[in-house]
Amino acid sequence: MGYNALRLLKEGLTGNKGWQPVWRDPAPKDAYDIVIIGGGGHGLATAYYLAREHGLRNVAVLEKGYLGGGNVGRNTTIVRANYAMPGNSEFYSHSLKLWEGLERELNYNVMHSQRGLIDLFHSDDQRDAYVRGGNAMINQGDDAVLLDRDEVRDRLPYLDFDNARFPIHGALLHPRGGTARHDAVAWGYARAADRRGVDLIQQCEVTGIDVEGGKVQGVTTTRGVIRARKVAIVTAGRSGQVAAMAGLRLPVESHVLQAFVTEGLKPIIDHVVIFGMGHFYISQSDKGGLVFGGDLDGYASYAQRGNLPTAEHVMEAAMALMPVVGQARVLRSWGGIMDMTPDGSPIIDRTGIEGLYLDCGWCYGGFKATPASGFALAHLLATDRPHDTAARFRLDRFRDGVGLMDEEGTGAQHKLH
Amino acid sequence: MRLTCPLCGERDLREFSYTGDAVLCERPAPEAGPEAWDAYLHLRENPAGVARDLWHHGAGCSAWLVVTRDTVTHAVIAVALADAP
């Protein structure tokens, strides 16, 4: 059923009794052309683009819990394309373009809102590093604006310009950066994929990947064996465990990243604001909650919950940058499992096993990548050639050192990106 | 989380920092070849369960520690000096 205002009116006047299920609950078939492990944002987007771009509909998405239950539903909803390194630059630029038509393409309002992202800098060196990135964005065909201190003040008068430990020197504005409603992205892709015939199978945990003679045969699940010509692992923080079922070891370490939301408040923060000296980023949701986060907790973890020192550190950054939010109360905190790579950039590639594909290593940047990741993985699955925008996301790049994309320059320590 | 440093005793998490899997203690020989070096620096077991990892007591005695820890429950099973035989 198509969604529009008229339908909303009609259903509203008839007691909202006519709404149809947003997706089916099919039983798994014995075999598919392609099985995608992981019903998160990237897996669902992959399924959608396989059907939409390549006409491949004999596809199943297997989800051990509920659709969109992983990082797509536990992030700070930021959508941006402000990368400096070749590889990331073209990929995230492509992703942002896909975001920009997503509501109508999916017939689902994901509330993508280009509120503008303001990345503050606090020293000349930091400014120059941001300028390098901003110029890379413009070279890529995207937008970036250098703001001086007064221009920042015009836009964000509530920041502490007078007493801050690290004074605000200026900012890089990414006008097309913004936010989207995270759950809606998963649901929108799920619904659109389902409508094109993809089977979305929830409560179906993959317990084994069946490989014979170096070639993938299918998967074993809690709902039986499912054969497939191609299998894609799209399981973010759990990539290591799933890949281990096929005997692979990945350049990935899983870490916790916390996020926080406050009680609903009348609008005060219109942009996405990023503090250059304190691992802190904040925006305000359409419901009024301040949504913010900081750095990784800092140790390998699958606990999906954070520690107190890191939470305090994030609150301290808020008080340092914008004490105006001090009376806001934190309502909820949560943690996601981040699949951290040695250069902080992702992997979309084939593996040493024929028919087994990998989409992982999104670190804490996976949400904004959802459309392009799905698009590129679908292209790879359908054509066995990497999509141009993701050609650098090779699995082997750490071994040969070719085309590393270390945006932070922190080196081959997974936790430092 | 609280860790019991073998030199200092039980201390709050905020005195320590984590570096990575304790595989980092086993630096390959120079001639070990690219596969061994790739495995040393990049590839990880990344276990969901008991892990051995490398921590530094930076706000304490500066000792490097190998912590045996459950990555799912965050239970700390053992803490030892990294240079202990």
Next chain:
Amino acid sequence: MRIAGRGLVDPGRVIGFSFDGRPYTGLAGDSLASALLANGVRLMGRSFKYHRPRGVMTAGSDEPNALVTVGRGGDRRPNERAPMVELFDGMEAVSQNRWPGLGLDVMAVNDLLSPLLGAGFYYKTFMWPRAFWERVYEPLIRRAAGLGALSGLPAPDVSDKVFGHCDLLVIGAGPAGLMAALVAGRAGADVILADERDRMGGRLLDEDEMLGGAPARAWVAASLEELDSLPNVRRMARTTVTGAYDGGTYGALQRGAPGAVHHSFWRIAARRAVLCAGALERGIAFPGNDRPGVMMAGAVRRYLHRHGVAAGQSVAVFGNNDSAHRTARDLHAAGVRVAALIDTRPEVPQYADYETFAGAEVVATRGRLGLRGITIRQNGRERRLRADTLAVSGGWNPAVHLTCHMNARPLWRDDIAGFVPPEGAIPGLGVAGAAAGVFSTHGALSTGARAALAALSDLGLRATMPDLPGAEDAPFAITPHWQVAGRGRAWLDLQNDVTTKDVAQAARENFRSVEHMKRYTTLGMATDQGKGSNVNALAVLADATGRGIAETGTTTFRPPYVPVPIAAMGAGASGAGYAPQRFTPSHGASVEKGAPMIEAGLWYRPGWFPRPGETTWRESCDREVAMVRNAVGICDVSTLGKIDIQGPDAAAFLDFVYANRFSTLKPGRVRYGLMLREDGHVMDDGTTACLAPGHYVMTTTTAAAAPVLKHLEFVSQVLRPEWNLRLAPVTEQWAQFAVAGPRSRDLLNALLDDEIGNDAWPFMSCGAVSVCGVAARLFRISFSGEHAYEIAVPARYGDSLFRLLVALAEGLGGGAYGMEALNVLRIEKGHLTDAEIDGRTTACDLGMGRMVSPDKDCIGKMMAARPGLRDPARERLVGLRPVDPQAPVSAGAHLFNPGDKAERVHDQGHVTSVAWSPTLNSNLALAFLKHGPARLGERIRLVDHLRGHDTLCIVTDPVAFDPEGGRLRG
């Protein structure tokens, strides 16, 4: 309505306050909610979505409706729960989320549109035309959203953070918690007893109950007195334990006294803990269950017994368990009219003389801004009753929240129709009393005592089960009753306006997972964090999907248990409090000279030293550069990391951590070293001096001081534990100053106790000297490219030495120079900083590939040999000089071949550092360029879109000035 002689309020202390501008009075001991109820005020708020009129529903922190803003200016606190706000003189409280007023709110039009605004409506529309989402729809939605408003002023940073340690943390001071604290306290354990409310006693203050043959309050008073007599027990009232974290760590928010604006946020390390947080009463979803005057039955009792306030004049009570009956009984005993008692169960007790309807339900309510009457249904017949208050009890939810903070899922128990904590949910945390599903007072006392005994046993402390005072021990009787069928909407999440129909619609749309339902309907995401709605909603969902409650499962409870102000958890961090400030020995003298002090990491360093007549930084900087090139300049370089390395294996160690060789370095000599990370990229550079055999002092860049030390500790302790050496950071111990320029030796010879000459002190030498009798170290090294030294003295002499050096330099036509000049000098010489060593560059990229010694192993050597790191096409260090020397160059610009468009696919590299060189009368840049060293002399376009620069440059060697280095050796 106040009931004289009841409640723990002080009738002698009248307190004046205002609500929405109208003055009222209350009594000391009142909450804002109790004081308003006493004044007959029932309308206290508006709901989030439909702006429905709402009154206070609870008497605790789980309040969903009565949210107000209290205070003024930066102290203004939105979304304060009226039951939790302790009344103080002069309090100004205002209602929220309404315009123009609470009684008449035009946004209540949403309520009329509610059929169109059901679960998830916004996902299905607002998509056309495309630009309208951001320009029209979203701004409207944002304006309507939110409850209270922040003041827009900085919150005063007056809160604080505290560390606490104890053997046993007792969470909650009701019967279970008090008993646990008594048992543990008597046994000598170090106890922290934390309770959310302003007075301890929990439910015992809210009930009319006997304990040990006397009123329960007397037992509470005696227990508190005993606890206060024990030096090993710390009582913390107004303290909500907000989170359970790993390793026995708990977060707790302690509120100040009434009217105080500060909080204390506690990090409590507890060896053991007992959760005695009680249970939260839940409602029943019947049509019209949201009107002001509909309240929780237990809350009505709390207002009566704690505050001496009757919630209404004519109170109906509706329930499915005995809590409802207690409320009816107590009200009746207090002389309040009980309009009716409606119980869904067919057989019910009759405590007193009021009308009781068994097997009945409330099916409708009346009254727009306050309840006027209800309709009940019994045996298929409906009947209307007049009542201004309806007390409801749908059962009790044990406060299991903290036990779920480590991902445990609570267990459903049919017998109590509630979730209880699973065993071992939080290591070291026991659960007692109602939080464990034990609802009788006797049960609370005995489980509290037992939980304490178990903890004491774990702690190795001996204690025995105490004699418990005689107490109420009735079995808990409940027949679950989640919703009432009928016309009209029945609310589950009152604040977010989620009704049973929304949950049913979510199920119909296949959002059947409890997480999907929550996210789709927003149920449980309001400020009460679902405390009052989650369990009811999942029961309704279970019903709608034909599953049991246990099978449907719960959503996860996450910290914090109650919302925590950012100002509390981030206390102390505004302004300078955010990070330590590190000051150099010359800080005071530099400030006296008018130097602007610039942040460099945690340090502050002088930008330049303005002199009279200089109006721009450039003038000062150019003068300082010329001073160093022509006379002598003084610069504080104490911020560079200094690591003392000693031991027989120190030389081997340096060989291993540096790419180049150090074991050949003789005492009295200094060498430049390049340090790699194990991944083959450059980590840091700096000089290391050999002071004596087996004794070295390594310098690092300012930013890398701590990471390099940590790295060296790693190598020494983990990779080469067999090597005998010791590392000591000595950055703070030594004040070190560069003395740079052709007259540097003249200056030193005027200063040092013994003269130095060029032969004894050639370039890259070091040794001990004496300054005014103070033992000092002298290094002949140069970052400026001039004949230069660095002199180091113990830090306590730094200030006076700096002043002396500057005075001497000024006598020689020189003076102090700052970071700007330092940067120009090093760019003229092609020396590197963080801008070039940015963590992505290799030794080859920096033109130092040959420094990686081929005949020894070192950190990073193997990975530096990876093909991708040795590719000559990589961006490599060059100098740039604009064809027009005045043309602008800028760091962060990208490089393109002159014929190409400035687009990514043509990118040739980027600029890292720029300076105007007064020495060479030209702008200069350092840059990374593909195939760089092979392209010297080529022309390249420097494009900085952001700053509007497009400058043609010539590719040069990075060293622009004195490439032969003659001046160094002069």
